[in-house]
Structures are given as structure tokens and as C-alpha cells.
Amino acid sequence: MMKYTYMIIVALVLTGCSSFYYQPDQKMLKQANIFMQNGQTLEEDSQYLNALNTYMEAYKRYSLIDKLDGKAQAMLSLSREYYRLGDMKNFNTWRDSVTTLINLKLPQLKDQLNVLDIEINFRNGNYEKVIELSKKYNSKAYKAGTEMCSYRLISKTKLNLTVGSESFYLKRDISKLSKLYKKHKLDDPSILAYAYYSLGYFYTNQTKYTKAFGYLNKAYAIDQSEEHYSDIADDVYLMGFIYEKRNQIELARNSYMRALEIGTQTKDQELISRVNQRLNHLPK
Numbered sequence: 001m002m003k004y005t006y007m008i009i010v011a012l013v014l015t016g017c018s019s020f021y022y023q024p025d026q027k028m029l030k031q032a033n034i035f036m037q038n039g040q041t042l043e044e045d046s047q048y049l050n051a052l053n054t055y056m057e058a059y060k061r062y063s064l065i066d067k068l069d070g071k072a073q074a075m076l077s078l079s080r081e082y083y084r085l086g087d088m089k090n091f092n093t094w095r096d097s098v099t100t101l102i103n104l105k106l107p108q109l110k111d112q113l114n115v116l117d118i119e120i121n122f123r124n125g126n127y128e129k130v131i132e133l134s135k136k137y138n139s140k141a142y143k144a145g146t147e148m149c150s151y152r153l154i155s156k157t158k159l160n161l162t163v164g165s166e167s168f169y170l171k172r173d174i175s176k177l178s179k180l181y182k183k184h185k186l187d188d189p190s191i192l193a194y195a196y197y198s199l200g201y202f203y204t205n206q207t208k209y210t211k212a213f214g215y216l217n218k219a220y221a222i223d224q225s226e227e228h229y230s231d232i233a234d235d236v237y238l239m240g241f242i243y244e245k246r247n248q249i250e251l252a253r254n255s256y257m258r259a260l261e262i263g264t265q266t267k268d269q270e271l272i273s274r275v276n277q278r279l280n281h282l283p284k
Contacts (some may be wrong), residue, residue, distance in 0.1 A: 032067065032206055035055070038054050039077060040077075044227065044228045045116060045229060046265075049085060052078060052085065058077075059075060063273060068105055070108060071101070072098055072106050073109075076112055076116055079094040079095045079116060080119070098113065099113060109167070111141065111144040115147055115148060122155065127158050127159050130152060130155040131152055131155050131161075133221070134151055135152075137169070142177075143177070143191055146175065147194065147195075149195075150168050150198040152193075153198045153199070153201075154201050154202070155200050157201060163204065166219055170199055190231065191225065192222060193218075193223050194218035196215045196218040197215070197216065197219040197231070200215035200219060200238060204241065209245060209246060212238075212242060216250055220236065230262070232262060233263055233268070236259045237278075240256040240278065243255055244278065244282065249282055249283055253279065259271065259275050260275040
């Protein structure tokens with residue numbers, strides 16, 4: 001009887017200990033996930049410093065519970081924000097650290113590391129490097145492949161290079177992504193919006209304005225719904241350019257002014273300068 005009682009006590013203690021350690025982990029994980037979601041929202045609003053601080057809180061919590069994939073995701077996001085804020089010392093530190101972690105323990109995240117490198121080279125105007133880094137886009141999982149291909153298509157268009165299967169690939173994967181988006185099952189709608197935008201950019205360059213406008217409208221609808229303000233600015237800027245080429249001056253002016261308004265709010269000096277140049281080209 002005493003032995004049976006002892007076994008019950010041990011079982012209760014072990015259960016209590018298990019519960020004691022398990023619950024804080026689950027609570028910490030939930031907090032970390034919320035911080036990541038909030039960071040993404042702030043990033044989409046171009047609040048990069050606030051996004052960085054929020055991602056840092058996520059990183060701390062993932063680290064405390066040794067959630068390696070979450071930790072790596074937070075580190076990738078921190079690298080991106082440090083770059084956007086022009087803090088290259090911290091960017092290099094976090095970029096090197098997350099590369100080591102992914103190479104040693106999380107090879108399944110190498111595509112996301114590659115996308116980060118592609119994005120940064122694209123922002124720097126290193127379009128040849130973007131094309132080199134994205135050359136295996138069609139062998140990737142279709143979400144990562146779609147994002148890589150979008151950057152690749154725009155880069156090749158900017159360099160006036162011949163586009164091969166990129167537009168076909170994007171149209172094919174847009175079909176998959178749009179079905180998920182309509183069912184509210186696409187965790188990052190910006191991938192779909194950017195695919196639409198890249199095709200719009202490509203067809204604008206080919207002066208196929210009707211086709212371009214159709215894709216840009218689809219990109220704009222998603223970005224507007226998700227309140228991705230910096231992406232909305234890109235959409236309406238390119239729409240304004242098409243209106244200008246069609247000699248629809250007031251529509252062009254309205255589109256440029258919308259882009260300028262967003263650029264002013266987000267303090268995007270490059271966008272402000274670009275929009276003002278187009279406005280100055282319009283007849284008074």
C-alpha cells in the first residue's frame with residue numbers, strides 16, 4: 001500500500017513538474033509569434049525602427065525556449081530591418097549569425113536566406129547579382145520560387161535582357177497563390193501582389209499597357225486590402241506612368257500625387273524624388 005501511495009505521489013510530482021515547465025514554454029512561444037506578426041505589420045507600414053524593436057522581442061523569446069526555426073526567422077527579419085535603417089554593422093553581424101545557424105541546423109530555411117540576399121541586391125541595384133542568385137527559382141518551393149522569379153523578371157527587364165520562362169512561371173504560380181488567397185489561406189499575400197506587380201512592370205516596359213494595367217490593378221487590390229503602403233505607392237506610380245503614356249494627364253497626376261503622399265508619410269526620399277520628376281514632366 002505504501003509503495004502504491006509513493007508511486008501516485010511521484011506521478012503527481014512529475015506531472016506537476018511537466019506542467020510547470022510546459023506551460024511557460026507555450027506561453028512564451030505564443031508571445032514570440034505575436035511579436036513576429038506585429039513586426040510584419042509594422043514593416044508593411046514602413047515603420048522599420050518599430051518593426052526592428054518588435055522582432056527583437058520575438059528573437060529574445062524564441063531564444064529563451066530554444067525555438068531554432070523561430071529564432072532564425074526573427075534573425076532574418078532583424079537583418080532586413082538593420083539594412084533598411086542603414087545600420088550595416090549590425091546588418092552584417094546578424095546576417096552572418098543567421099547564415100551560420102541555417103547552414104548548421106536549419107537547411108530548410110536556405111531559400112529564405114537566399115530571398116533576403118536577392119532583395120538586398122535588388123534594392124542596391126545589383127540586378128546582375130539578382131539574376132545570378134535567382135537562376136534556380138524554378139526548382140524551389142513555389143512560394144519562394146515565385147518571389148525569386150518576381151525579382152528576376154524585373155531585374156532582367158531593367159537590364160533589357162531577354163525574358164525566358166519567367167513570365168510563364170509566374171502566371172502558373174499566380175494561379176495557385178490566388179486560389180489560396182481567395183480562401184484566406186495565403187500567409188503572405190505580398191508574394192502574390194509582387195508577382196502581379198512584376199508582370200505589370202514587364203508589360204509596361206513592352207508598352208503593352210492594357211495587359212500591364214490589368215496586373216497592376218490586381219496587385220493594387222491586394223496591397224490596398226493588406227494596407228501595404230510602400231507597395232501601394234509602387235503600384236499607383238506605375239499606373240500613373242501608364243496614364244501619362246496614354247495622355248490621360250489628370251489620372252496620371254492623381255496617381256503620382258497618391259504615390260507622393262505615401263512617400264512623404266514613409267519618408268522615402270527616393271520615391272519622392274522619382275515622383276516629382278514625373279510630375280514635372282506633365283503639362284501644366
